[in-house]
Amino acid sequence: MAIAVVILLLVLVSVVFHFVSPWWFTPIASNWTAIDDTITLTFWVTGIVFIAVNGFLAYCVFRFRFDKNKRADYEPENKKLEVWLTVFTTIGVAAMLAPGLVVWSEFVTVPDNAETFEVVGQQWHWSYRLPGKDGILGQSAVDLMDEKNPFGLNPNDINAQDDLLISSNIMHILLDQPVKVLMRSKDVLHNFAVPQFRVKMDLVPGIETYLWFTPTRLGRFEMLCEELCGMAHYTMRGQIVVDTAQDYQIWLDKQLTFKETLDAPAGDLHLGKNLYVSCAACHGNNGQGNETLNAPMLAGQPAWYLTRQLNYYKSQVRGSHQQDIYGQQMAAMANTLVDAKAIKDVTAYIASLPALAISPAAVNNGPLARSITSGQRLFTNCAYCHGDKAEGKFALNAPRLAGQHAWYLKRQLQNYRASIRGAHREDLYGTQMIMMSRLLQNEQAIDDVVAYITRLKPIFDAGYHQSVSREVKATESPSITGQSHVTQEVSR
Structure with a gap:
């Protein structure tokens, strides 16, 4: 008797919790209410079956409870019961699957007026591509990807020249405009999902997948990778911003085409050296850093990472927190670089400075040795992005830590x-x-992992610092001071 009561109570609590649960659908922001309706129908079908089966179980526990004066009947088959079970099961399964098939048919049928953009997934970052004025996305291939061409576009494809490249985790789309999202992965299996849009699809290496939706509400929505794509999978997040026509056009006008990225001149080392004079006051003539002035080492860091940090400082992405005193100082210094050309020049010069090694403290058999052992274990998490030797990885947007x-x-x-x-x-x-x-x-734990990193010798990732030798040739030209300096030309 008690077991039957417990089963009924579990059913009652489960049903009540389902209706009062705080974990429910996010407010929908697209045209896919049909997906919500299909899920709701599935809940009703499975809920009724859940109540019926457990109710029948409670009845059987009570009705056929042990009684020494009763004898059980043995009935191995009951054709009538089997027919009814088969019929009701078939109806229930059909009630769940049929609406889903109808919605899936709509899901894979893209409207003729849908705009297209491409989302590219990689560990652990999103980026996007839009077709240019020709409305056609150019060819892409994994073996074409490098630091200069991270999207792997074919530079000889005319359709790729005007493609707009968004090297950011933030994508803007137009309100009430259907969009077709093409998806590809650079490395492993990922999944594109925006809960408010009720859409998700896997990004499979070597295959181009797609989905479509129509955004119906202005706002900023978080995009998630809902596929276990590696150790830092849960950090792979992006944003989809739904704009008015005016705001969308303002954003669109700021994006660069593939041709513009290819034609962008390399940084001028001579001009960069002149600009670096003000940096050297804190960071040192050789970019070696200065603890007294709280200035980190810059030598050995690549231009792409330095550029990103300077742009962050200029746009107050970094250095705006009231407790980040040194970041605020750097934000003020970054604003002395008047434009993108100045940033490119000074970062090109800093990247040309030879990497320096910092001598770590000697290891003994005491606390320092134990902290380095613990730090090595903790650094396993860091190594996924920054490399086993903390050399940094351009492919994962991770800077070099060794030697810092x-x-x-x-x-x-x-x-x-x-x-x-x-x-x-x-x-x-x-x-x-x-x-x-x-x-x-x-x-x-922080002290331990830092102790271990400082023991690592500075080495370089193959695609990290060698872009100068691969993409740039150096020529000597007279400087304004009469000395020679190096300028860079992009090899075509």
């Missing part, structure tokens, strides 16, 4: 953990680092 000052690494980890750095919604990589830094549970 321990005090600077520690301060940045502390800032990430406290959301002093990385909390700005435009700072994709900072947001990822906040989540990753919190895997370090306490101050000792």
